[in-house]
Amino acid sequence: MTDHVYRVIEVVGSSETGIEDAIKAAIGKASNTVRHMRWFQVVETRGHIENNAVAHYQVTMKVGFSVEDENVSLQP
Amino acid sequence: MTDHVYRVIEVVGSSETGIEDAIKAAIGKASNTVRHMRWFQVVETRGHIENNAVAHYQVTMKVGFSVEDENVSLQP
Amino acid sequence: MTDHVYRVIEVVGSSETGIEDAIKAAIGKASNTVRHMRWFQVVETRGHIENNAVAHYQVTMKVGFSVEDENVSLQP
Amino acid sequence: MTDHVYRVIEVVGSSETGIEDAIKAAIGKASNTVRHMRWFQVVETRGHIENNAVAHYQVTMKVGFSVEDENVSLQP
Amino acid sequence: MTDHVYRVIEVVGSSETGIEDAIKAAIGKASNTVRHMRWFQVVETRGHIENNAVAHYQVTMKVGFSVEDENVSLQP
Amino acid sequence: MTDHVYRVIEVVGSSETGIEDAIKAAIGKASNTVRHMRWFQVVETRGHIENNAVAHYQVTMKVGFSVEDENVSLQP
Amino acid sequence: MTDHVYRVIEVVGSSETGIEDAIKAAIGKASNTVRHMRWFQVVETRGHIENNAVAHYQVTMKVGFSVEDENVSLQP
Amino acid sequence: MTDHVYRVIEVVGSSETGIEDAIKAAIGKASNTVRHMRWFQVVETRGHIENNAVAHYQVTMKVGFSVEDENVSLQP
Amino acid sequence: MTDHVYRVIEVVGSSETGIEDAIKAAIGKASNTVRHMRWFQVVETRGHIENNAVAHYQVTMKVGFSVEDENVSLQP
Amino acid sequence: MTDHVYRVIEVVGSSETGIEDAIKAAIGKASNTVRHMRWFQVVETRGHIENNAVAHYQVTMKVGFSVEDENVSLQP
Amino acid sequence: MTDHVYRVIEVVGSSETGIEDAIKAAIGKASNTVRHMRWFQVVETRGHIENNAVAHYQVTMKVGFSVEDENVSLQP
Amino acid sequence: MTDHVYRVIEVVGSSETGIEDAIKAAIGKASNTVRHMRWFQVVETRGHIENNAVAHYQVTMKVGFSVEDENVSLQP
Incomplete structure (x- = not known):
């Protein structure tokens, strides 16, 4: 069995x-350009308020993906 | 352009x-007395358990609001 | 009035x-074996990604329960 | 049952x-102006030293109080 | 000399x-069911307020105990 | 000598x-409505970027002020 | 597919x-009494010094194990 | 209105x-290759000392930028 | 002397x-695609357990590399 | 008025x-060799347990002292 | 090549x-008594307020220095 | 039995x-000048990378030692 290596990037999604x-x-947006995503971890949950109500939620998260199968995937 | 100043308060909502x-x-409760709310940030998510089930969720959050337009809003 | 003592355990639920x-x-699973649960606190929110989508959410949480009424409940 | 909302303020007491x-x-000082206080949480314990001895202890704490019953209590 | 193993549990005492x-x-309550306790570490100090005064202090702490001498003590 | 009590509020200044x-x-803005300010502590330093350059710096800070001399100053 | 539940305990190993x-x-000691261990996470690395040298290393770690297959495993 | 997605990278500037x-x-260096930068957050401030004086300041910061308008920008 | 800029990425190695x-x-995997690596910092040490033994160690680390000499290296 | 410089050391007291x-x-022990102590800050509170009771409390604290008046006091 | 050892002290400068x-x-003050200083890291930025304005800034920082060349430099 | 006092210093070792x-x-280097060392705690693990490989590991650690038996050992 080989030793696995992953890369972790930080993204912010809103809704x-x-x-x-x-x-x-x-994650949907990231799937356009990142392959082999395996896990995410929520780093921060926040949001914007407009007119005394939640306008949108904003979640900062780490996303981990495997770099085993690609030569280029650690290219920062 | 002028330099903005905000105040951040901490509130706990439950549901x-x-x-x-x-x-x-x-946020709805805060809107009764705080104006110009702009953002929130979740600090802690917890809850109470009754009869082996979630009785209510309890979210501690920071809420930021602009103090530019009011003389009294930094009154603690 | 007597002084209360609680025990806090860490569990991970997924959905x-x-x-x-x-x-x-x-909490449902814990209710099979732990009695007198009183509160929970979210420690971490993460999840697994499969086929470019969230496969399941995974929430690590602390759960507190009263040990007043039982002789055995602090048995680790 | 209604959903409760609390406000959390930060105070420093010394002794x-x-x-x-x-x-x-x-807490005694806060009771002059804040009603419905429910809990506190110690954030930091420090103190001043004079003549090689503790001159006073200084405890920074969060204090939570209910805002259900008052229109004005979220006024920051 | 053998290598020691300890288990750490989290308890909340109030007074x-x-x-x-x-x-x-x-610690007194824990001693009913846990043997070989060796150390504690305060994780959080908080309390409840009733009638504008401290009703009770509540200390969350980790308690470590040795599992060398018992077969059953790592049973969670 | 009496025991001092301070209140700590959180503000965000930008420049x-x-x-x-x-x-x-x-601090200048806060001085309009808060008296007896004694210290500040930087909590976070961030800023906005426009056209590939820093548009403004944004500093979140705690500000402590004495409540000894006023009846109203712990009014949250 | 069912929703998985895990329990996390804290242990200290030394060597x-x-x-x-x-x-x-x-982990070896824990295997005497805990089944279905899945992962560990190092929380703290420390050690004792005797005669100006490391006497032993001491690693505090969280250990997660599945509770799906057992009725008794969430018994704290 | 669509839901926005941002990516956050970590850079270290020195002066x-x-x-x-x-x-x-x-930020100036990043502008060569990253478009649509929106905010930064200081993570750490440190520096090197030479000849008993500050040789240069070194600021580690997160930089967020929008990925809405580009297909390639989440390429890690 | 010019002012240096570095980029920091997060990778997970296992063994x-x-x-x-x-x-x-x-680091070996990263060297395929990242040039001018200068330092690493361990963020988290964890691992998987199979059959009551460590199956592999998993180290999350930040890796810093210089972007002075390349036009493309801040491309995220 | 001159600019003050302080040094902060870490000590552990027990009782x-x-x-x-x-x-x-x-603080009493430190006063034997450190002059001009000004403040302390509690970093950690723990203790040892013997025979199911607290044997002693152990408080780790930072102690700050002025180095203005002495040539030797920054000698680490 | 030999293995390097550094010592890190904590100092507070004000201006x-x-x-x-x-x-x-x-750093200037420390240079009177500490040799071979190599780096600093800001731990906290705070300050005192007098008459509604910043009286002075106060920066707590760690300072690392090499102990390779001296017999006495680890003397605490 | 007397009450013990310890001092904690921060050192960085590399290998x-x-x-x-x-x-x-x-610890070996510290033993030249510090007596009665009792424990260490790892604060940070990092290292330098040269030619795409680990050049050396660098461990920042706290070291605690007893000051009971010496008059001079709290001399910072």
Whole structure:
């Protein structure tokens, strides 16, 4: 068995509807350019307030993905 | 352009239904007395358990609001 | 009035549907063997990603329960 | 049952005699102007030294109080 | 000489009289069911306020105990 | 000698020119409504970027002030 | 697929030879009474010094194990 | 309105003259290859000492930028 | 002398044999695509357990590298 | 007015009777060799357990003292 | 090549003019008695307020220095 | 039994071969000038990278030693 290596990036997703949707927005966007995503970890949950109500939730998260299968994936 | 000043207060909202509702409860209540709220940041998520089930969620959050337009708003 | 003593354990719940469901899963499971649960506190929110989407949410939480009424409940 | 909202303020109490007395000094002073106080949490314990001895203890604490019953209590 | 293994549990003690008494309450209660306790570490100091005064102190602490001499003591 | 009590509030100052000016902006604004300020502590330093350059610095800070001499100053 | 639940306990392993051996000592001891261990996380690395040299390393770690298959495993 | 996604990278800027100049150096350098930068947050401030004086300040900071408008910008 | 700028990325290395080997695995893999690496900092040490033994160590670390000499290296 | 410089050292005091006495023990001992002590800050409160009771409290604290008046006091 | 050893001390510098000057004040003072200083790290930035304005900035910092060349330099 | 007092200093050891050797290097060097060392605690593990490989490990640690038996040992 070989030794695995992962890279962790930090992304911020936002959503008007809820925390889970903000997480999904970030992962969906990331899937356009990052492959082999394996896990996420919420770093911070915040949001903007407009007119005395939550305008959108904003979730900062770390996303880990495998770099085993690609030569280019550690290119920062 | 002038230099902005904000004040940050800490509030705790609770809800029987979910985390987002606890956030909304705190902001809705705050809107009775605080104007110009701009953002919130979740500090802690906890809750009470009764009869082996979640009785309510309890979210501690910081709320930032602008003090530019008011003379009294930094009154602690 | 007597002085209360509580014990705090750490559990991880997971759910495919959302953060609140992951919390409920952990408390429901814990209720099989722990009595007198009183509160929980979220320590970490993370999750697994499969096929570019959230496969399940995973919430690490502390759960506090009263040990007043039982002789055996501090048995680690 | 309604959803509760609390506000958390930060106060510093000091005492020449001990940590508990510094906590009590802050709560006693706060009771002049804050109603419905429910809990406190110690944030930092420090003190001043004079003539090679503790001159006074200084305890920074968060104090939570209910804002359910008052229109004005979230006024920052 | 053999290599020692310890287990650390988290308990919350409370007392109407002071922080040290809250610590003692937790250790006294734990001694009913945990053997070979060796050390404690305060994690959080908080308390409840009733009628504008401290109703009781509440100290969350880690308690470490040796598991060398027992077969059952790592049973969670 | 009496036992002193302080209150700590959190403010955010901003400036286009530098970190010290952001601190001064917050304290200057606070001085309109808060009396007896004694110390500040920087909690976070951040800023906004526009057109590939720092648009303004934003310093979050705690500000402590004495409540000894006033009846109203612990009014949250 | 069902929703998984894990329990996390804290153990301290020690070794005269190195950090990895202290980790192994704790896991080996835990295996006597805990089943289905899945992961560990190092919380603190420390040690004792005797005669100006490291007497033993001491690693505090969290250990997570699955409670799916057992009725009794959340018994604290 | 669409849901925004940002990416956060960590950079270290240094300067012989001061903290603000170290921040500007990092942002100026980043502007060569990163577009749509929106905010920064200081993570750590340190520096090197040579001949009993500050040789240069070194500021570690997070920089957030929008990935809405580009297909390639989440490429890690 | 010019002002230096560095970029910091987060990687996770794993190894069946030990912590140092997990660190080396991550740096070796990163060297395929990142140039001018200068330092690393361990963020977290954890691992997987299989059959009551450590299956592999997993070290999360920050890696800093210089971006002075390259036009493309801040490309995230 | 001149610019003040302080040095901060870390000491651990212990006492069989309570937390305040552990603080006083450390300051009393430090006064034998350190002059111009000005403040302390509690970093950690722990203790040893013997025979199911607190054997002694152990308080780790930072102690700050002025180095203005002495040539030798920054000698580490 | 030999293995290097450093010692880290904590100092507080203050200045009426700014943060960088507070850092320089501490390093300048330390240079009277500490040799081979290599780096500093800011731990906390605070200050005193008098007459509604910053009276002086106060920067707590760690300072690292090499102990390779001296027999006495680890003398605490 | 008397009340013990300890002093804690911070040292950084480095080694080309591994983490444990870096710890030993720091303790060995410290033993030249510090007596009665009792424990250490790892604060940070980092290292330098040269030519795409670990050049040396660098471990920052706190070292505690007893000051009971010496008049001079709290001399900072």
